[in-house]
Amino acid sequence: MTISVAVSGASGYAGGEVLRLLAGHPGVTIGAITAHSNAGSRLGELQPHLHGLASRILEDTTVDNLSGHDVVFLALPHGASAEIAAQLPAGTVVIDAGADHRLEDPAAWEKFYGSAHAGTWPYGLPELPGQREALKGANRIAVPGCYPTSALLALAPGFAVGLLQPDDVVIVSASGTSGAGKAAKVNLIGSEVMGSMSPYGVGGGHRHTPEIEQGLSNAAGEQVTVSFTPTLAPMSRGILTTATAKVKAGTTGEQLRQAWTDAYDDEPFVHVLPEGQWPATKSVQGSNHAAMQLAFDSHTGRVIVTCAIDNLTKGTAGGAVQSMNIALGLAETAGLDLQGVAP
Numbered sequence: 001m002t003i004s005v006a007v008s009g010a011s012g013y014a015g016g017e018v019l020r021l022l023a024g025h026p027g028v029t030i031g032a033i034t035a036h037s038n039a040g041s042r043l044g045e046l047q048p049h050l051h052g053l054a055s056r057i058l059e060d061t062t063v064d065n066l067s068g069h070d071v072v073f074l075a076l077p078h079g080a081s082a083e084i085a086a087q088l089p090a091g092t093v094v095i096d097a098g099a100d101h102r103l104e105d106p107a108a109w110e111k112f113y114g115s116a117h118a119g120t121w122p123y124g125l126p127e128l129p130g131q132r133e134a135l136k137g138a139n140r141i142a143v144p145g146c147y148p149t150s151a152l153l154a155l156a157p158g159f160a161v162g163l164l165q166p167d168d169v170v171i172v173s174a175s176g177t178s179g180a181g182k183a184a185k186v187n188l189i190g191s192e193v194m195g196s197m198s199p200y201g202v203g204g205g206h207r208h209t210p211e212i213e214q215g216l217s218n219a220a221g222e223q224v225t226v227s228f229t230p231t232l233a234p235m236s237r238g239i240l241t242t243a244t245a246k247v248k249a250g251t252t253g254e255q256l257r258q259a260w261t262d263a264y265d266d267e268p269f270v271h272v273l274p275e276g277q278w279p280a281t282k283s284v285q286g287s288n289h290a291a292m293q294l295a296f297d298s299h300t301g302r303v304i305v306t307c308a309i310d311n312l313t314k315g316t317a318g319g320a321v322q323s324m325n326i327a328l329g330l331a332e333t334a335g336l337d338l339q340g341v342a343p
């Protein structure tokens, strides 16, 4: 049996990455591919790396064009996906790469996104406690944001076993510029970003703060507050997150390492590196893998975890395909058997 899949936002970075992964997926057939201003164009003009699909024509992103498939991926700007999703048949598996259905708290949504909350869907990060079960058979899936994917993978194990204090969490992430999408922004063009790094959304203003707090609070079973600072790095892909939290009194370095290795030893895509080896974005580029390392800083009583992902793969499209596989009962790694790229 082959599963028919439609991909909207196929002219953009996230949609293009979904197509790259689906092109190598053994169980799916790619049906409609849709765009907005680029509808009518050949895919090869916009995504020249997708050689096998180059002659496909982008259709308009309409309910009619997306209906009639088993699975629909939405890789659209915030707001656009909720409007389309609400009109797709209930039996279709809809996987939203955007933020519209990630947050559980309508007040947090309204505060950070400034619009009405569209509802909450199962969250597509299967490595979180209990989340793989929640995705089985789901027909609506909210793909996490790229920063939250790295931050939640980094700290959830310590909160899940009660080793970390909930009120002193500091997370700093560096992201490649593709995280911002294809639309040109003056601070993202090469001459501005090459050879330079800069922060943004400083002081609790970034919209991923409530998403990270939600995931860590769910893992901890109590409210976790987070200080999150994103920075822009001169690379096209990749996120390196450094997350630190104060440990509870009496916690040892051995207990911390045990908690992380217990959480991830059986995971196909999340790797706690051997002690002393630290992650690099290059090692996960183009793959659905996350590489991480942790250390206990006994001087400050903090655990420091670094986690590297590719924002477009594990941070978006790879997580989306992994969640689709779980929802449909396929092998979780189908279409995702890709190693990193070097050098």
Ligand SMILES: NC(=O)C1=CN([C@@H]2O[C@H](COP(=O)(O)OP(=O)(O)OC[C@H]3O[C@@H](n4cnc5c(N)ncnc54)[C@H](OP(=O)(O)O)[C@@H]3O)[C@@H](O)[C@H]2O)C=CC1
Residues within 6 Å of the ligand: 008, 009, 010, 011, 012, 013, 014, 015, 034, 035, 036, 037, 038, 039, 061, 074, 075, 076, 077, 078, 080, 097, 098, 099, 144, 145, 146, 178, 179, 180, 181, 182, 183, 311, 312, 315, 316
């Ligand atoms: N880039 C990343 O690392 C991540 C992105 N995401 C999310 O994925 C989604 C897509 O992001 P990304 O691919 O980066 O963005 P891009 O700007 O690269 O692509 C946006 C896509 O949406 C289409 N589009 C734009 N406006 C509309 C509209 N009003 N109705 C329908 N389609 C529209 C565009 O079509 P056209 O080109 O034809 O105008 C294009 O295909 C966003 O919600 C983003 O937040 C999530 C995690 C990480």
Ligand SMILES: CC(=O)N[C@@H](CCC(=O)OP(=O)(O)O)C(=O)O
Residues within 6 Å of the ligand: 097, 098, 099, 144, 145, 146, 147, 175, 176, 177, 178, 179, 180, 181, 230, 232
């Ligand atoms: C570098 C960069 O600009 N990154 C984006 C986050 C990308 C992402 O995960 O987006 P959504 O939550 O919107 O899906 C940002 O900070 O807005």
